[in-house]
Amino acid sequence: MPSSINYREFKLQIDALRLEICREIYRRNLDRIQVKKEDVAVARLTAIFNRTLEISNQVGFQAMSVRDLSERTNISMGALYAYIESKDKLLEMVLCMGRLAAARVMAMAPLELPDARSQLRWLLRAHLYLTEAMQPWFYFSYMETKYFDRDARERAIEGELASERYFSDCLSRGMAEAIFRPSDPAFTAALIKPMLQDWYLKPWKYRRRQIDVEDYAEKLIEFVETAVLLQPAIEAKQVSPP
Amino acid sequence: MPSSINYREFKLQIDALRLEICREIYRRNLDRIQVKKEDVAVARLTAIFNRTLEISNQVGFQAMSVRDLSERTNISMGALYAYIESKDKLLEMVLCMGRLAAARVMAMAPLELPDARSQLRWLLRAHLYLTEAMQPWFYFSYMETKYFDRDARERAIEGELASERYFSDCLSRGMAEAIFRPSDPAFTAALIKPMLQDWYLKPWKYRRRQIDVEDYAEKLIEFVETAVLLQPAIEAKQVSPP
DNA sequence: GTCTATACAACGATAGAC
DNA sequence: GTCTATCGTTGTATAGAC
Numbered sequence: 292m293p294s295s296i297n298y299r300e301f302k303l304q305i306d307a308l309r310l311e312i313c314r315e316i317y318r319r320n321l322d323r324i325q326v327k328k329e330d331v332a333v334a335r336l337t338a339i340f341n342r343t344l345e346i347s348n349q350v351g352f353q354a355m356s357v358r359d360l361s362e363r364t365n366i367s368m369g370a371l372y373a374y375i376e377s378k379d380k381l382l383e384m385v386l387c388m389g390r391l392a393a394a395r396v397m398a399m400a401p402l403e404l405p406d407a408r409s410q411l412r413w414l415l416r417a418h419l420y421l422t423e424a425m426q427p428w429f430y431f432s433y434m435e436t437k438y439f440d441r442d443a444r445e446r447a448i449e450g451e452l453a454s455e456r457y458f459s460d461c462l463s464r465g466m467a468e469a470i471f472r473p474s475d476p477a478f479t480a481a482l483i484k485p486m487l488q489d490w491y492l493k494p495w496k497y498r499r500r501q502i503d504v505e506d507y508a509e510k511l512i513e514f515v516e517t518a519v520l521l522q523p524a525i526e527a528k529q530v531s532p533p
Numbered sequence: 534m535p536s537s538i539n540y541r542e543f544k545l546q547i548d549a550l551r552l553e554i555c556r557e558i559y560r561r562n563l564d565r566i567q568v569k570k571e572d573v574a575v576a577r578l579t580a581i582f583n584r585t586l587e588i589s590n591q592v593g594f595q596a597m598s599v600r601d602l603s604e605r606t607n608i609s610m611g612a613l614y615a616y617i618e619s620k621d622k623l624l625e626m627v628l629c630m631g632r633l634a635a636a637r638v639m640a641m642a643p644l645e646l647p648d649a650r651s652q653l654r655w656l657l658r659a660h661l662y663l664t665e666a667m668q669p670w671f672y673f674s675y676m677e678t679k680y681f682d683r684d685a686r687e688r689a690i691e692g693e694l695a696s697e698r699y700f701s702d703c704l705s706r707g708m709a710e711a712i713f714r715p716s717d718p719a720f721t722a723a724l725i726k727p728m729l730q731d732w733y734l735k736p737w738k739y740r741r742r743q744i745d746v747e748d749y750a751e752k753l754i755e756f757v758e759t760a761v762l763l764q765p766a767i768e769a770k771q772v773s774p775p
Numbered sequence: 776g777t778c779t780a781t782a783c784a785a786c787g788a789t790a791g792a793c
Numbered sequence: 794g795t796c797t798a799t800c801g802t803t804g805t806a807t808a809g810a811c
Contacts, residue, residue, distance in 0.1 A: 610796090
């Protein structure tokens with residue numbers, strides 16, 4: 292992935308990735324899934340995952356009955372259980388799908404960025420674009436974490452902390468390069484995280500205000516850089532009133 | 534409330550407020566509550582509300598069975614229903630409690646603060662202290678909003694937007710006073726909000742790092758002021774490595 | 776591989792004794 | 794004002810016909 296990213300291109304890569312990942316999940320769970328025709332199974336599994344996120348993000352995973360899921364996917368109760376074994380295992384597979392996607396995207400990072408500032412920009416953009424492309428999954432994961440079993444909950448928390456570490460490392464680097472203001476990098480990273488999460492947690496707010504991912508990315512970068520750079524950009528753009 | 538606030542004092546005021554508010558909720562719902570001895574009823578209602586938040590924040594409001602609540606409050610199913618009429622009405626009362634508290638606290642704001650900078654500081658502190666003192670309610674309200682009925686959901690969203698308006702107005706004021714950097718005040722306010730919310734949404738993270746409300750308030754104020762002030766404080770404190 | 780029909784547990788809520 | 798016992802409903806999951 293080039294260091295300057297454009298959402299449209301990014302989205303194409305993600306969409307390709309997703310098909311691949313659903314196929315991988317099917318293969319990983321061959322013992323639990325009764326349906327043996329791979330193409331049939333992968334297609335229906337994908338639909339099942341998407342509907343699960345859809346319904347859960349409206350009424351919650353607990354409140355989503357398997358009957359609901361059966362109706363919305365047009366798969367009968369009996370057939371559905373040939374794919375998912377149980378509601379708990381369904382959750383497990385859905386979570387696995389997002390984790391795989393996130394890992395693959397981070398692996399797309401350019402190995403060396405010239406300085407901490409461009410690295411910070413890349414991190415912010417990549418985070419926003421990924422969570423935009425897979426908004427339902429990230430929203431789901433955030434809102435349902437507390438209902439997960441211990442193992443899944445710990446993985447989710449580890450994910451949160453790991454992504455903070457990317458930022459905290461980048462901030463340390465910028466301080467070492469003497470282009471970032473001295474501060475507590477772990478804490479600053481902890482402040483940046485919720486601003487990134489707001490994008491996928493309250494999509495209604497930004498849709499209403501007609502702000503898209505790229506607008507959000509640009510403005511967030513401006514805000515964070517002003518707080519973090521030793522010499523923030525002088526170009527103080529005058530904003531016209533609404 | 535003085536313009537410089539201390540959490541300990543703030544907490545005392547909130548605790549007094551809460552008893553008052555539970556009594557008011559009892560009186561508002563006299564027709565629905567079968568128990569007529571006010572002191573008995575208010576005491577038990579308070580316990581019911583607290584346990585409801587406790588259980589819901591672990592397993593979710595939907596998954597909390599009234600039986601669970603009955604066991605944890607040591608009130609039998611029959612008796613419980615003499616207080617709450619239905620699970621839905623219980624939710625309504627719990628939400629009402631928090632809304633009343635938030636409104637009363639905002640009414641505590643000092644009428645005139647000398648400049649936008651001290652107003653911004655007051656707003657940040659008041660928000661953090663209130664949500665710390667009533668963390669279970671704010672966590673609950675955030676996580677359960679999407680399950681509310683239309684009316685309650687709209688109220689919750691209105692609350693979010695209203696609190697953003699406080700910040701956006703303050704930012705506009707600061708720009709007019711020529712002490713804040715020119716920028717889009719609504720968007721900056723939208724970025725500040727999730728940093729405030731992180732405090733009550735991920736208490737585990739800050740407990741783990743031994744950061745209390747006052748630490749958080751101070752550091753957040755520093756971060757926001759650096760991003761927002763035209764001439765940020767020069768005192769770039771060197772942070773000793775951990 | 777998919778369907779309909781059904782088993783069994785847990786839910787919100789209420790009746791009636793005390 | 795509080796309890797125990799019970800109602801009808803809805804949930805997850807499965808059996809067996811096709």
